[in-house]
Amino acid sequence: MTPEPVLCVEDLxxxxxGIQAIAGVEFVLAPREILGIIGPNGAGxxxxxxxxxxxxxxxxxxxxxxxxxxxxxxxxxxxxLGIARTFQNIALYPGMSVLNNIMTGRIIRMRSGxxxxxxxxxxxxxxxxxHRGVVEEIIDFLEIEEARRHLVADLPYGxxxxxxxxxxxxxxxxxxxxxxxxxxxxADEKSDMxxxxxxxxxxxxxxMILIEHDMGVVMDLCDRLIVxxxxxxxxxxxxxxxxxxxxxxxAYIGHADEGTAH
Amino acid sequence: xxxxxxxxxKTTYVQDMAILDTRxxxxxxxxxxxxxxxxxxxxxxxxxxxxxxGIYAVGACGLALLTGFTGQIxxxxxxxxxxxxxxxxxxxQALRLPFVVALPVASFITFLFGIVVGLPSLRIKGLYLAIxxxxxxxxxxxxxxHATGGIGATTVxxxxxxxxxxxxxxxxxxxxxxxxxxAGVFAANLVRSRIGLAFMAVRDRDYAAQVLGIHLxxxxxxxFGIAAFYAGVAGSLWxxxxxxxxxxxxxxxxxxxxxxxxxxxxxxxxxxxxxGSAFVWILSQGLRIIAPTVLTVFPAFGKIATPLREIVFGxxxxxxxxxxxxxxxxxxxxxxxKLDLWPFAY
Numbered sequence: 001m002t003p004e005p006v007l008c009v010e011d012l013x014x015x016x017x018g019i020q021a022i023a024g025v026e027f028v029l030a031p032r033e034i035l036g037i038i039g040p041n042g043a044g045x046x047x048x049x050x051x052x053x054x055x056x057x058x059x060x061x062x063x064x065x066x067x068x069x070x071x072x073x074x075x076x077x078x079x080x081l082g083i084a085r086t087f088q089n090i091a092l093y094p095g096m097s098v099l100n101n102i103m104t105g106r107i108i109r110m111r112s113g114x115x116x117x118x119x120x121x122x123x124x125x126x127x128x129x130x131h132r133g134v135v136e137e138i139i140d141f142l143e144i145e146e147a148r149r150h151l152v153a154d155l156p157y158g159x160x161x162x163x164x165x166x167x168x169x170x171x172x173x174x175x176x177x178x179x180x181x182x183x184x185x186x187a188d189e190k191s192d193m194x195x196x197x198x199x200x201x202x203x204x205x206x207x208m209i210l211i212e213h214d215m216g217v218v219m220d221l222c223d224r225l226i227v228x229x230x231x232x233x234x235x236x237x238x239x240x241x242x243x244x245x246x247x248x249x250x251a252y253i254g255h256a257d258e259g260t261a262h
Numbered sequence: 263x264x265x266x267x268x269x270x271x272k273t274t275y276v277q278d279m280a281i282l283d284t285r286x287x288x289x290x291x292x293x294x295x296x297x298x299x300x301x302x303x304x305x306x307x308x309x310x311x312x313x314x315x316g317i318y319a320v321g322a323c324g325l326a327l328l329t330g331f332t333g334q335i336x337x338x339x340x341x342x343x344x345x346x347x348x349x350x351x352x353x354x355q356a357l358r359l360p361f362v363v364a365l366p367v368a369s370f371i372t373f374l375f376g377i378v379v380g381l382p383s384l385r386i387k388g389l390y391l392a393i394x395x396x397x398x399x400x401x402x403x404x405x406x407x408h409a410t411g412g413i414g415a416t417t418v419x420x421x422x423x424x425x426x427x428x429x430x431x432x433x434x435x436x437x438x439x440x441x442x443x444x445a446g447v448f449a450a451n452l453v454r455s456r457i458g459l460a461f462m463a464v465r466d467r468d469y470a471a472q473v474l475g476i477h478l479x480x481x482x483x484x485x486f487g488i489a490a491f492y493a494g495v496a497g498s499l500w501x502x503x504x505x506x507x508x509x510x511x512x513x514x515x516x517x518x519x520x521x522x523x524x525x526x527x528x529x530x531x532x533x534x535x536x537x538g539s540a541f542v543w544i545l546s547q548g549l550r551i552i553a554p555t556v557l558t559v560f561p562a563f564g565k566i567a568t569p570l571r572e573i574v575f576g577x578x579x580x581x582x583x584x585x586x587x588x589x590x591x592x593x594x595x596x597x598x599x600k601l602d603l604w605p606f607a608y
């Protein structure tokens with residue numbers, strides 16, 4: 001018997017006026033699994049993610065997370081339930097330090113009220129110190145100690161990507177959604193990021209949904225893949241099966257070409 | 263003079279997160295506080311200026327939290343101050359409540375107004391929010407004029423704390439100072455706490471804040487509420503200080519003065535609103551003193567003598583926006599860095 005899935009997406013339909021962005025996509029995410037979503041540009045991959053974390057409201061379909069239907073919850077409620085994500089084009093807070101950026105991930109875990117925050121000494125300070133410890137562990141894990149006090153806007157792209165991963169991890173998520181975590185990175189940075197993702201899977205048993213265009217990375221990291229084209233799921237299976245699937249090859253380039261399609 | 267000597271190693275997070283994190287700063291802050299406590303000794307007849315600076319600094323602290331830290335523009339801050347002032351006047355005049363009750367109750371009433379005004383900020387952003395708050399400014403003035411029977415003015419009884427009645431500027435100064443320091447410390451603590459982080463997240467990228475579990479409407483409304491509360495405290499103090507309030511004291515010009523204060527002082531600094539308030543009021547007072555002298559020397563300036571304050575403010579604002587958008591607080595930080603490194607360039 002298969003284990004209870006962490007996340008179920010059922011019969012998802014999303015339409016923007018004349019454009020059918022998602023047409024009947026469904027999949028499940030198993031515990032400890034890295035699920036890759038691939039497909040050509042405009043296939044609706046990011047739209048699926050936006051439905052999962054609540055930016056878009058699908059016209060039809062259901063999203064079940066942690067045993068409950070979350071299809072109509074507001075984005076911040078879903079975050080509180082444990083859905084964390086990163087963005088394709090980095091969405092950090094440029095005016096804040098790396099430390100504070102990652103600390104914002106802890107806000108949902110902090111409880112101090114307005115008065116305690118204003119007085120600071122006492123409960124709010126103790127709470128802040130505890131959570132600072134968690135943030136420092138993440139900074140260690142991502143090897144960005146020297147960037148700790150820098151403003152995010154001053155940092156190179158690769159480090160910003162790491163900080164964004166760190167901010168999502170600070171939420172102690174139940175599921176992590178990564179939208180192109182390696183886009184625009186150098187080979188070294190990609191292998192670092194791949195290492196973090198594998199470690200999160202092995203050590204934290206964190207299930208992940210990953211959108212990525214680097215096929216080498218996708219095939220190596222993912223346990224299972226979904227291929228999307230024109231808002232539809234055209235294939236699903238292990239990386240090996242997907243690589244041999246003629247529909248997938250046709251969707252990507254129209255002719256059989258191995259390896260990195262993008 | 264080295265402000266952060268080598269060997270200043272922090273061994274706990276508490277030390278690392280302290281606002282005054284070196285001995286130099288702690289001593290400096292102590293000296294500043296002592297200077298303020300002893301101000302009646304050195305300020306002479308200019309104690310009224312310190313009272314004004316203090317009251318407006320409290321209000322500016324609120325606006326800095328709202329605009330500087332949460333990114334919500336408000337051109338109606340003086341209207342909140344007016345609500346605080348008139349509520350306080352009503353509570354202490356008509357209901358005979360003592361100052362120590364009237365001030366918090368009036369500020370809480372202003373807080374509620376702030377929440378209500380803040381609600382549309384979920385949909386209205388940027389310039390549109392500025393216009394919406396401007397509308398609130400005019401509505402408030404209009405409503406207050408009608409509420410006072412078309413006069414717009416009302417008198418306020420003097421402050422009386424536990425049988426001791428405050429009569430002079432010097433005595434009132436201590437009332438102001440206590441609330442000024444409390445308001446400043448509260449704001450500085452708030453911005454490093456979880457609520458301050460949430461405010462900055464909303465300011466820097468609201469959709470990413472949602473993904474982190476931050477309820478946008480809650481935090482935007484809260485920021486408006488807190489800003490209004492600060493304005494309410496300032497308004498209540500102002501009412502009891504001046505003893506006669508008119509709507510003209512809280513017109514759109516005062517709202518713009520508030521914006522000028524936080525921009526000049528530095529939008530995202532705990533010191534910004536205090537520096538800004540001091541700068542604006544000292545400059546106003548200075549111009550009032552030197553304007554007649556300038557006129558006798560250069561009679562040709564006669565035409566611009568009246569709007570001189572506005573002209574100087576405008577030029578200062580533009581100059582700061584061009585050369586130092588971080589405001590006076592950033593200038594101080596740069597000066598400090600120069601001193602740290604002197605005599606080396608970097």
